[in-house]
Amino acid sequence: MKLTENKEKYFQIAGLILCISYPEGFPMANYLFSFRPFYLGDNLTNWDIYVEVKLEKPNRKEQDYKLLSDISQVWGDRFQLEESEDNYITTIKTVKGEPWEMHSQKDFKKSMIYVGEMEDLQSNHLSWLLMVAFGQHGIFHKGILIHSSVILKDGLGFGFLGKSGTGKSTHSRMWLEHLKDTELLNDDNPMIRIMPDETVMIFGTPWSGKTACYKNKQAPLKALIRLEQAPENNWTEMHGKQALLQILPSCTGLRWNANLYNKMLDNIEEILAVTKIAYLKCLPNGEAARLNYERLID
Known part of the structure; x- marks a missing residue:
């Protein structure tokens, strides 16, 4: 079920397989050090949750989305959750105001994360967005x-x-x-x-x-x-x-x-x-x- 020509890493968490697809040169290991004990392999075939990391700006029309929430216990006012007919957009901003956006299907089975600022390789923006996708779709697996x-x-x-x-x-x-x-x-x-x-x-x-x-x-x-x-x-x-x-x-x-x-x-x-x-x-x-x-x- 390979969806892109990107590199793919697979992780098994709570018995569910998370596939992360990312472009050549993206320092995945630096961002996801806490995922190492859950590493399953590269370029496998089966997955439960699929997330693609993209190094480009998202293209969307603001009027197509309605705001559901703009405050988070973790991110404060640097967080937004929006909804369209087919997707959710979860946005978190760096301290400098650079947005990281995750566009997810309504069941969170597939998501795309548009990477913002990459200066702090130990930041938890990527890990936190992956947690959101994993936690929501995990509900369908009891x-x-x-x-x-x-x-x-x-x-x-x-x-x-x-x-x-x-x-x-x-x-x-x-x-x-x-x-x-x-x-x-x-x-x-x-x-x-x-x-x-x-x-x-x-x-x-x-x-x-x-x-x-x-x-x-x-x-x-x-x-x-x-x-x-x-x-x-x-x-x-x-x-x-x-x-x-x-x-x-x-x-x-x-x-x-x-x-x-x-x-x-x-x-x-x-x-x-x-x-x-x-x-x-x-x-x-x-x-x-x-x-x-x-x-x-x-």
Whole structure:
């Protein structure tokens, strides 16, 4: 299914194959160092998500697109999401105002990224746009990219949720320091997938925020726990609608696209059926980590 004469690199992430096509001379390895553990090969034939990198300016008519959003938690006012009849355009700008644009099909199966400024080879513009494409199309493969810090213990995955600054990474560190045989899988954007045998797995990805934890590993998902800073530790199990509300804010899905959003909700319902969901008001200490683990394995 080769679409261009460009070079092609293939990566397997959460069991899905991402093909990145790019022109000769583009320093792909410099931009995507976090993808190295997921590298599958060059110039293969099968893929689930296809992204072409282009070193040219996009040609489009502004009046053909309507603005959906112009603010992002990551990019602030240097972000835009637009929609036309057939495509989405995701734009992020460098500090100097140079735009990087990704033009995607409505299901995000295929996208084209128009590269802006290339001076900072360690910038995460390309990686972030790839995450958007991968996270959205992954929904069609019963996957959800979720904002979470994930610990592996005893062969199981435990995901900690919460707003930025809540202490997800700190709580993971408490598990690592105070509980035996623990390992950090991902510290920002792992993927959960419902597999063909209906087991729910959580996967490491190339997107781990400020923590360099890019592991091509997976484990059955045992629990998702939303955290809240508090003067004392208090653990509560959640069910039904309350459980859904703990997970939904951390999931990546376009609320403007009814097809994507409804499929994401279907995925969440399947996850809820077999996964323990809890709410933990906690201090940043070992007692909170031990309390959380003991309640989750009861």
